Amino acid sequence: QVQLVESGGGLVQPGGSLRLSCAASGFTFSNYFINWSRQLSGKERELVATISSAGHTTKYADFVKGRFTISRDNAKNTAYLQMNNLKVEDSARYYCNAAAGGSYDYWGQGTQVTVSR
Numbered sequence: 001q002v003q004l005v006e007s008g009g010g011l012v013q014p015g016g017s018l019r020l021s022c023a024a025s026g027f028t029f030s031n032y033f034i035n036w037s038r039q040l041s042g043k044e045r046e047l048v049a050t051i052s053s054a055g056h057t058t059k060y061a062d063f064v065k066g067r068f069t070i071s072r073d074n075a076k077n078t079a080y081l082q083m084n085n086l087k088v089e090d091s092a093r094y095y096c097n098a099a100a101g102g103s104y105d106y107w108g109q110g111t112q113v114t115v116s117r
Helices: none
Strands: 003-007 010-012 018-025 033-039 046-051 058-060 068-073 078-083 092-099 105-107 111-115
Touching: 003 092, 018 033, 018 092, 018 111, 033 068, 033 078, 046 068, 046 078, 058 068
Parallel strands: 010 111
Antiparallel strands: 003 018, 018 078, 033 046, 033 092, 046 058, 068 078, 092 105, 092 111
């Protein structure tokens, strides 16, 4: 069965770093784009970063450019989001999404990131 499991969230001080992981199973991971999105309670989910299926192309939301790096290891069926210089406003639940068009769209349960002094 299809599964995406995010991990690596937690509590960190402003300026700190975290690396989120997204472990995939049950589908051909290397055929899918991977997106990281985030959502604050009561707010709409927003796209943070995208990486192409082979990892050659990445895109970032303006609010994380220069601070976050998305990557993937297709041999391990895992994607990552390295988050540096975290800000209080980065606090949210972060979700991994695997997309290949149409109904081929899978989501994990998310991992909570809290940036606070």
